[in-house]
Amino acid sequence: MCDTCGCGNPDEFKIHDHNHDHDHDHSHSHDHQHDHDHGHHHDHNPEHGHEPTHTHEHLPKKVISLNMDILSENNRLAERNRGWFEGKHVLCLNMVSSPGSGKTSILEKTIHSLISTWKIFVIEGDQQTTRDADRIEKSGAPAIQINTGSGCHLDAKMISLSLKKLEISDHSILFIENVGNLVCPAMFDLGEQKRVVVISVTEGDDKPLKYPYMFQTSNLCIINKTDLLPYVDFSVETAVKYARQLNPNLEFIQMSSKTGEGMAEWYDWLGKQF
Amino acid sequence: MHELSLALEVIGLAQREAGKNGVSAIQEILIEVGDLSGVEADSFQWGLEMLVKGTILEDAVVNIIRTPGKGKCIGCNIEFEMKTRLDVCPECQCFPSGITGGKEFRVVSMLAE
Numbered sequence: 001m002c003d004t005c006g007c008g009n010p011d012e013f014k015i016h017d018h019n020h021d022h023d024h025d026h027s028h029s030h031d032h033q034h035d036h037d038h039g040h041h042h043d044h045n046p047e048h049g050h051e052p053t054h055t056h057e058h059l060p061k062k063v064i065s066l067n068m069d070i071l072s073e074n075n076r077l078a079e080r081n082r083g084w085f086e087g088k089h090v091l092c093l094n095m096v097s098s099p100g101s102g103k104t105s106i107l108e109k110t111i112h113s114l115i116s117t118w119k120i121f122v123i124e125g126d127q128q129t130t131r132d133a134d135r136i137e138k139s140g141a142p143a144i145q146i147n148t149g150s151g152c153h154l155d156a157k158m159i160s161l162s163l164k165k166l167e168i169s170d171h172s173i174l175f176i177e178n179v180g181n182l183v184c185p186a187m188f189d190l191g192e193q194k195r196v197v198v199i200s201v202t203e204g205d206d207k208p209l210k211y212p213y214m215f216q217t218s219n220l221c222i223i224n225k226t227d228l229l230p231y232v233d234f235s236v237e238t239a240v241k242y243a244r245q246l247n248p249n250l251e252f253i254q255m256s257s258k259t260g261e262g263m264a265e266w267y268d269w270l271g272k273q274f
Numbered sequence: 275m276h277e278l279s280l281a282l283e284v285i286g287l288a289q290r291e292a293g294k295n296g297v298s299a300i301q302e303i304l305i306e307v308g309d310l311s312g313v314e315a316d317s318f319q320w321g322l323e324m325l326v327k328g329t330i331l332e333d334a335v336v337n338i339i340r341t342p343g344k345g346k347c348i349g350c351n352i353e354f355e356m357k358t359r360l361d362v363c364p365e366c367q368c369f370p371s372g373i374t375g376g377k378e379f380r381v382v383s384m385l386a387e
């Protein structure tokens with residue numbers, strides 16, 4: 001529907017649970033839009049003078065004062081998710097980035113190193129396929145795949161439905177890998193405690209300027225694929241400078257999920273979030 | 275261009291609130307879009323008008339008010355106007371410590387019969 005990023009009907013999505021049992025949860029939205037044509041005949045009974053028989057027809061226009069945040073329904077569900085995470089002592093992280101920055105690779109490596117000390121769960125968001133959830137399961141953590149169809153972001157409702165399927169234990173880490181897209185996911189709170197934006201050095205160091213909202217709403221920025229720095233025109237210093245202008249509190253970790261650079265720093269950061 | 279998914283959120287909100295208020299058609303909807311909200315007001319309005327067919331907003335006039343962006347200077351603490359999220363303080367060229375206006379994205383009111 002949306003020609004640039006594929007925004008579509010947010011109710012069109014599927015959740016694949018880790019048993020691959022193909023019992024897709026289809027969420028249906030019913031637009032209760034009936035045509036209530038009750039045929040109001042203006043039969044004024046002379047005995048009753050001009051007293052209207054259908055009083056509602058003569059009501060003045062009604063102003064419905066709302067002052068409601070357009071994302072309030074999503075925000076309400078996100079707060080519920082957040083409360084659920086806090087109650088269970090689950091650290092939930094929302095990982096956002098452009099397509100292909102290395103989110104799944106970082107998670108694979110993280111699971112490999114930490115699965116013996118932490119319980120880890122993953123929710124994968126992609127428009128199509130269960131490939132990323134399959135990769136995660138191979139590395140040893142339970143994963144659930146949400147396919148957003150033409151939708152270009154995860155929302156809080158999709159997460160709360162997935163939480164019911166993925167039996168998350170107390171005192172665990174839940175990683176949510178959002179759909180590769182730096183625009184829409186910025187506006188949709190999922191209830192995470194921290195948001196992590198991943199950029200890779202092949203993307204250009206002006207990325208923060210182009211997608212300010214994403215950098216403004218994140219807590220940590222991972223600069224990935226640093227093993228490729230010798231081959232590309234990417235200045236880490238410039239990227240950090242731009243991102244800090246937008247968000248003075250943003251933290252940074254330089255990483256290569258290929259060579260392992262920065263992984264120890266990332267595990268430290270995760271430990272500090274509890 | 276995520277304005278279409280946001281337009282769908284507006285339709286959902288209008289439908290829920292109209293239901294609560296027992297009205298079946300909306301004549302006018304007033305929406306506030308801040309200059310720093312991350313929403314492009316023109317494409318949002320265009321998207322909304324395209325998607326309302328068959329919904330409670332089908333015949334509604336969409337009015338949009340824009341709120342200017344404002345930030346608080348991290349250096350001299352004054353509030354200054356921001357056209358983009360990268361604007362600096364006109365007095366001391368510092369970046370803002372936070373956005374103080376222009377992040378709004380909300381439905382102010384609806385007019386029903």
Ligand SMILES: Nc1nc2c(ncn2[C@@H]2O[C@H](COP(=O)(O)OP(=O)(O)OP(=O)(O)O)[C@@H](O)[C@H]2O)c(=O)[nH]1
Nearest residue numbers: 098099100101102103104105180224225256257258
């Ligand atoms: N050289 C190098 N390549 C990497 C690194 N991390 C990931 N890659 C490669 O980048 C490509 C994309 O990696 P993924 O982990 O699938 O990226 P993603 O962000 O999950 O991608 P989407 O889910 O499609 O948005 C793969 O070919 C990875 O092997 C890295 O640190 N260095």
Ligand SMILES: [Mg+2]
Nearest residue numbers: 103104132177
């Ligand atoms: Mg991936």
Ligand SMILES: [Zn+2]
Nearest residue numbers: 005007152276
């Ligand atoms: Zn979008």
Ligand SMILES: [Zn+2]
Nearest residue numbers: 347350363366
């Ligand atoms: Zn100043």
